[in-house]
Amino acid sequence: MPLPVSHHTPESEPRPTPHPLRTRSFRLLFAGRSLSLLGDAAIPAALTLAVYLATGSTGALALVLACAMVPKLLLLPLGGVAGDRFNARTVALTTDLVRCVTQLFVGAELLSGTPALWQIAVAEAIGGAAGAFSMPTVSPLIRGTVDASGLLRANALMAVVSSTARIGGPAVAGALVLTAGPGWAFVLDGASFAVSATLLAVIDVRHVPIPRRPLLADLKEGWGEVRSRDWYWTSLIAHAVWNGAAAVLMTVGPALFLSDLGGKGVWVVFLQTGAVGLLLGSLVAGRVRTRRPVLTANLGGALYLLPLCLLAVHAPVAVCVTAYGIAMAGLGYLNPVWETAVQSAVPAHALARVTSYDWLLSLGATPLGYALAPLAASAWGAEVPLGAAGVLVGAACLATALVPGVRHFGAAAATVKPTAESTT
Known part of the structure; x- marks a missing residue:
């Protein structure tokens, strides 16, 4: 036609x-x-x-x-x-x-x-x-x-x-x-x-002033903004699991590389490959537009299961290093796409509070990974916490695809009614 x-x-x-x-x-x-x-x-x-x-x-x-x-x-x-x-x-x-x-x-x-x-x-x-x-x-x-x-x-x-x-x-x-x-x-x-x-x-920054109220009321309102969006809080759970899994890798990974996978030089190459992948993913995010940004971002986060599971089964070192670069590229794509979705969908007057809860959940999961990984590794070997972390991060990120808000989040869903803003 x-x-x-x-x-x-x-x-x-x-x-x-x-x-x-x-x-x-x-x-x-x-x-x-x-x-x-x-x-x-x-x-x-x-x-x-x-x-x-x-x-x-x-x-x-x-x-x-x-x-x-x-x-x-x-x-x-x-x-x-x-x-x-x-x-x-x-x-x-x-x-x-x-x-x-x-x-x-x-x-x-x-x-x-x-x-x-x-x-x-x-x-x-x-x-x-x-x-x-x-x-x-x-x-x-x-x-x-x-x-x-x-x-x-x-x-x-x-x-x-x-x-x-x-x-x-x-x-x-x-x-x-x-x-x-x-x-x-x-x-x-x-x-x-x-x-x-x-x-x-x-510099000048547009600002939406909010009325002065009791501190607890402000905290509740910020949490209400998080809880009212199914795509947001479910993704936060997945991102928290990702950070916990990353803590597991950073805790037991060095010992595994030193003992079985080529030594500290290979561990450095592994980390630098991830850093390069992170950079490449960030570059891609600035050039690619997708109709379902939250879904594709979370799918990028799910790639982290690859290096964790491959390390758990002692795959060849080159394969593990490559997988880590790919996984970190997924994170590099996830971060700016996620930030843009949040900035587009959350009202300006609540954006800092919503972001603080995002950081709190993400950072709070990291010490948990640091604490549990050595205990599990000493009891069952490094392979068990690595494999478990890989399965959890893959399941958590992929499960967000079942959430309607995640699947349907797009330009229309991200539209926020304009609010009066002042510049200071």
Whole structure:
């Protein structure tokens, strides 16, 4: 059947969506986030080496890591409320300044040659608390600086930078630790937060003010936004299982590679292949449009079952490495597509709170994986927790296809009624 002839004039054709980087506010936001992400990516390696070299104790290292993680988990819902009550730019700028000070302090402690463990632990706890308020602001900042039609591309750009930082960050940390000392990695990170705060101070971010109410009412409203969307809370369960499975791999994987799969060099290749896959998946997400974004994103997450199950059955190393690259490409695709779906569907006035619950569930599953994996591995061998994690993550992600909201989520379902917004 012949297609109908269009009678639109050139003037009536929709204008192409401008690239997000052509927008000044997003361009400055992107620059600041890129610097802080690179600085942050160098910290885990530098912190673990610095604390262990200073104390020689894995218990001391666990204490410092717990001090950074626990406040973040406890305060995330409050961070979501703050991100919605106040302009996300103001909250993010404040937390950048706090994290700048804490990282510079840790850097100075390490450079002094006689670092005090308790002071580093306190600084990391303060930085973790600031992170709880910073993380829920990312989605409101992107949505407040980019038009709806450019959200996917903007999120993909952010994901590309995050993936690149994950590749380059450990290399930067290693170079600094070997040449100048781990303290300089913290100085670099602190400086990146100072630049990010400066850039945030000069951008405009659209903001939907919400009425002042009791804190509990704000928390309940945010949770109500999560619970009212079947595609959201069911996907969150799948994503939490994914993070728990990733914790299992990071816990028992190194020992398995050291004992049976070629040693630490192969483990490094395995991780770097995953980082490259993550980057490639992020690049694909910015170019591919799908009618069912939430479904395809969750199917990408299901690919993580491949390396877990292959490692559990001791498949050839090359196959396991390739499978991990493919699985992380699925994650690289999932992240920006998921962020765009949430930013498109959730009302602007509740976006930070909803995002905070997302982070809370995801981060909360990670310590569970860290705790259970060694117990299971010591009782039954590493193959059992790896295989179980693979089956669980595959089942959880694939099961979301049975949810009507996941299958039918698309452009029409993602439309949110416009709300009055103010620019600050």
